[in-house]
Amino acid sequence: MTTSTTSESSAAAPLLDLHVLVVAVRRRRRLWGSLALIGLLLGAALAILLPPRPTAVVKLLVAHQADQPSDPGTLIRTDVELLRTTRIASQALKSLGSPVKPEDFMKEYEGAGLTNNVLQISATGDSDAEAVARAGALADAFLADHLSRIQETANAEAKALLDQRDRMRDELAQVNKAIADGSSDSGSKGSADSESLFARRAELTSRIADFDQRAAEARIGTPHLIAGTQIVDAPRAVRHSLAKTAAVNSVIGLVLGLALGLAVAAVGSVVADRPVLRRDIAANLGASIVAELPRRQARWWGRRRNRAARARLTTSLARTLRGSAEPMSLLELGCARSASEIALGLGRALTAEGPMVVVDGLPGPELGDHRPEPGDPVVVSSERAAAGAHQERRLGVGSVAPGTAWTDLRHLGTRTVLVVRAGHGSAAWLHTVARQLSEQRIAVIGVVLIDPDARDRTDGTLWDGTGTAPRGRNEPPARQNGAGRWRTERVPMWAARVPDDDQEVR
Structure with a gap:
């Protein structure tokens, strides 16, 4: 039995994923919560400022x-x-x-x-x-x-x-x-x-x-x-009871504000098409999720868990950087502060082993305004790094936000870890990032997901596909697994192309 890749992908992609819609609306709870609160306050204020006539x-x-x-x-x-x-x-x-x-x-x-x-x-x-x-x-x-x-x-x-x-x-x-x-x-x-x-x-x-x-x-x-x-x-x-009138108006305003906020959040999520689930972000970038970190400081009962997650990520990245013969970088999308903290933590872990330099390629002042402390790595700009010596170990930090100079990213490192905030970039922009990095021959080791959804149970690991693929690359050949069945290697969504009429996979 033979199937076409295009037909499989089109049949598997629903017009509207309710799971994604619910997650996107829940993540925008500040919007509809604020509108509900505004409706509540306006209803109470209306009863106080405009009381009914006798x-x-x-x-x-x-x-x-x-x-x-x-x-x-x-x-x-x-x-x-x-x-x-x-x-x-x-x-x-x-x-x-x-x-x-x-x-x-x-x-x-x-x-x-x-x-x-x-x-x-x-x-x-x-x-x-x-x-x-x-x-x-x-x-x-x-x-x-x-x-x-x-x-x-x-x-x-x-x-x-x-x-x-x-x-x-x-x-x-x-x-x-x-x-x-x-x-x-x-x-x-x-x-x-x-x-x-x-x-x-x-x-x-x-x-x-x-x-x-x-x-x-x-x-x-x-x-x-x-x-x-x-x-x-x-x-x-x-x-007329002022308290009763204020309570009724407040409830009406709360319901109307909540309904308006939910409608705006739902419509905005559908129109923006910004992936928030692990599986969608990994599929659009063509790289697996290797770690997850919160965006904001957690409450006291979650701080130990967050510190442990950051320590595990630092240890993993330090091991990768030690064993890499090519320069390595961190490229952020919507989370420059988190990427800076990861880079500084990784630099502190490797400074004791030898000279460590963090190359600041961010457009903002997250690393430039950093006050060095004992044990911190040296932070230099990308211009100074190009003019200096290359004996020390380096870690580049850059951005893949809109307006990025793609040709400059290779100077930060030929291998990179993407630090992406969930729900920040649209699916089209994630495709653009993966395609541009592939054309610049920058290998994506993995993705660090910032501010993930707490109830997301999807898998962000690409089990079959390669981490990166140049644009226009054909599907890898099918291989037979241990059960005697044929399966197809997965490639990133942006790298798939329509096969010829006579080209089929088993």
């Missing part, structure tokens, strides 16, 4: 002529909209004697339907007394308007019924006259007409009585509606 509420029981148990709330919503009209606002302002415009006054009160027949009116003012007065005036104005509309509706209905009754009475008078005029006629034809007139008179008399009854009922129903529309809860001021 508010009063009143509740009304509103009876409707067309009330039905199945009403979905249409009638009470109509009352709410009628409350917010200039007619009711003008009547309330007239009773208050206020010169405020009705359009402006409508912005300072609102209505809400609690049930199909209960209306709540909320009004604000400069003081509790003014708010209570406004709420009472609005309730009285609404009741007066509602009752007048009920009365007008009842009167209009009764008048329509009575007008219809009067027309019936006029027609009845004409029927009675026709009966009186036809009573002298004789014959079969006159008898038939008289019977139809008597029937019509009976019908008109019945309908007239019906209209009289309906008109009376229309008037009788109005007092019931008027009595059912009243104030059930007198206007009262609403008490």
